[in-house]
Amino acid sequence: MFLDSILGWFSVDMGIDLGTCNTLVCVRGEGIVLNEPSVVAVRKGTNRVINNGTAVGWAAKDMLGKTPGSISAVRPLKDGVISDFEITEAMLSYFIKKVNGRSRVFGPRVVIAIPSGITAVEKRAVLDSAERAGARKVYLVEEPMAAGIGAGLPISEPTASMIVDIGGGTTEVAIMSLADIASCESVRVAGDDFDESIISHMKKTYGLTIGEQTAERIKIEIGSAAPVGESMNMEVRGRDMVTGLPRKTVVTSDEIREALNEPVSQIVEAVIRTLEHAEPELSADLVDNGIMLAGGGALLRGMDVVISNATGLDTRIAEDPLTCVARGTSIYLESLEDWKATLESDLEEV
Numbered sequence: 171m172f173l174d175s176i177l178g179w180f181s182v183d184m185g186i187d188l189g190t191c192n193t194l195v196c197v198r199g200e201g202i203v204l205n206e207p208s209v210v211a212v213r214k215g216t217n218r219v220i221n222n223g224t225a226v227g228w229a230a231k232d233m234l235g236k237t238p239g240s241i242s243a244v245r246p247l248k249d250g251v252i253s254d255f256e257i258t259e260a261m262l263s264y265f266i267k268k269v270n271g272r273s274r275v276f277g278p279r280v281v282i283a284i285p286s287g288i289t290a291v292e293k294r295a296v297l298d299s300a301e302r303a304g305a306r307k308v309y310l311v312e313e314p315m316a317a318g319i320g321a322g323l324p325i326s327e328p329t330a331s332m333i334v335d336i337g338g339g340t341t342e343v344a345i346m347s348l349a350d351i352a353s354c355e356s357v358r359v360a361g362d363d364f365d366e367s368i369i370s371h372m373k374k375t376y377g378l379t380i381g382e383q384t385a386e387r388i389k390i391e392i393g394s395a396a397p398v399g400e401s402m403n404m405e406v407r408g409r410d411m412v413t414g415l416p417r418k419t420v421v422t423s424d425e426i427r428e429a430l431n432e433p434v435s436q437i438v439e440a441v442i443r444t445l446e447h448a449e450p451e452l453s454a455d456l457v458d459n460g461i462m463l464a465g466g467g468a469l470l471r472g473m474d475v476v477i478s479n480a481t482g483l484d485t486r487i488a489e490d491p492l493t494c495v496a497r498g499t500s501i502y503l504e505s506l507e508d509w510k511a512t513l514e515s516d517l518e519e520v
Contacts, residue, residue, distance in 0.1 A: 182270055185281045185499025186262075187316070188296065190247045190339030191361060191466065193227075193261070194496035195269050198503040202496050203269055207231035208338075210261050211243045217256040219264075226264040235381040249358040250285040250313075250340035252295045262303035270304070277306040281499045283316040285340045287356025309502075313337075314344030314354060316498030317464040321488035325349055330448070330455035334441055334477065335495065336467025338362050341437050343444040345452055353447045357440045361467050363433040364389050371429035372408065376419050380408035389470070392423040395434045396472030396479075427472075434473070438480045445481060460484030464494035 187194040188208070195204040206227030211220050219225055220241060225233070233243040246257040270278050280300055284293060293310060300308045314333050315325065323331035326349040335342040338361040344354035365385040372378045372385075380388075384406065392402045402423040410417040441461070445453065460483050463474055468491040478485040488494050 183279045183281075183503050184266070184269055185283075185316075185496060185503050186265070186300075187283045187313075187493075187496040187499060188247065188262075189337055189495075190245065190250055192338070192492075193265060194493060195265055196496045196500040196503075197269060198500065201500065202493055204265060205493070205496075206265070208247055208261065209234060209243055209245050210257050211237065211241055212257060214240050214242050217254075217260070219257075219260050223260065223264060226261050234383055248339060250337065250356075250360075251288050251292045252299060255295055255299060258295075259299045259303050262299055266300075266304050277304040279307040279309070279503075280305040281309045281311055281502050283313045283495045283499055284310050285356050286312040286314055286342055286344065286351065286354050287340070311499060311502055312342075312344075312351065312354075313340075313495055314342040314351060315346065316496075316502065317342070317488075317494045318344070318346050318462070318498065319501050320494035320496065320498030321462050321464050321491075323462060330452035330459055332444075332456055332459070332461045332483075334437070334461060334463050334465075334468075336360050336437060336463065336465040336470075336473070337495075338466065341440060341465075341467065343440050345444060345448050345456070347452060347455075352449065352452055353444050355440045355444045355447075357436060359433050359436040359440075360465075361389075363436075364393065364430055364467070364470065367429045367433055368393070368426060371425070372406065372421075373411065375425070376421075377411045378406070378408040378417060378419060379411055380406060384408065388421065388426060389430075392421070392426055393430060394423055394427045394471035395430060396475040397424075397427065398472040398475060430470070434470075434476060437467070438476060441477055441481060456483055460486060462486055462488055464488045464491045466492050 183198045185196045193208045196202045209230040211225035211230040211233050246254040252258045317335040318325045318333045325331050325346045332345045341357050341360045345352050368385040372380050392404045407418040468487050474485040
């Protein structure tokens with residue numbers, strides 16, 4: 171422990187929300203210091219990151235769907251888990267160096283948030299990637315726990331706290347009590363599926379092919395889960411499936427809501443299933459405590475209304491839902507000694 175505290179002078183402890191869409195890094199005592207897309211641009215056929223290893227994050231996201239044949243912009247995480255080990259390692263290494271500073275001699279201690287439903291092999295991949303990317307010691311915390319702490323829920327008290335964390339690749343639904351998860355469900359339906367539903371709707375209805383970035387923009391600007399506010403229109407540009415030529419059309423918020431109906435329903439079903447598995451005393455607590463929404467998907471208009479109508483429980487959106495998980499890892503860092511027993515780590519203590 172004494173050695174660990176000395177090493178702490180030469181490195182920074184950081185918490186990482188390793189997301190399918192965005193990776194957020196926070197540093198003990200400083201809050202969130204990095205928030206970039208989980209995208210890496212590599213040379214085709216190799217896993218070498220272009221621009222001397224710096225085409226990561228925002229620099230690479232701008233290239234999504236626009237790269238020439240020799241370069242590919244890759245998202246190395248799919249459904250909340252690592253789908254490309256080497257590229258994830260390169261991405262983590264870039265982010266860790268950016269935050270830790272190249273001049274520091276020792277690597278940082280890192281707390282990484284992971285989906286609750288992942289397998290032992292997938293956990294091992296996260297541990298190995300972070301270790302090889304330069305971390306001195308790696309701890310894993312389940313995403314719903316981190317989100318609950320970041321949202322300010324009293325998860326260590328003997329009362330039920332329920333969180334629905336709708337990320338890019340997974341939706342984590344959990345009921346927590348006494349600093350542990352009592353009932354949870356992790357479904358691989360989330361923000362990316364909203365985008366895919368919009369892409370599919372544009373193809374079927376308008377014969378127009380659009381890219382991921384355009385679909386995401388439609389979701390953010392006019393997407394909704396319930397009819398809240400006034401109806402909106404948006405001009406969308408893409409490629410005509412028949413002529414192959416560029417074309418534009420106008421879509422309405424009502425038809426986008428209809429397109430999003432299926433993934434939204436799957437998330438609502440996961441919430442209901444989790445509630446069905448809860449102990450009666452915890453269910454009783456939730457009548458008063460309600461449900462907290464976190465993650466980027468919580469920002470979809472009317473998401474809270476849909477869940478509230480389906481469950482009959484008061485549903486609130488966390489303050490700054492996008493950063494809840496990262497803020498939770500930061501709070502873990504601040505009291506690492508107290509929480510250590512609840513964190514997963516199988517690397518030797520330094």
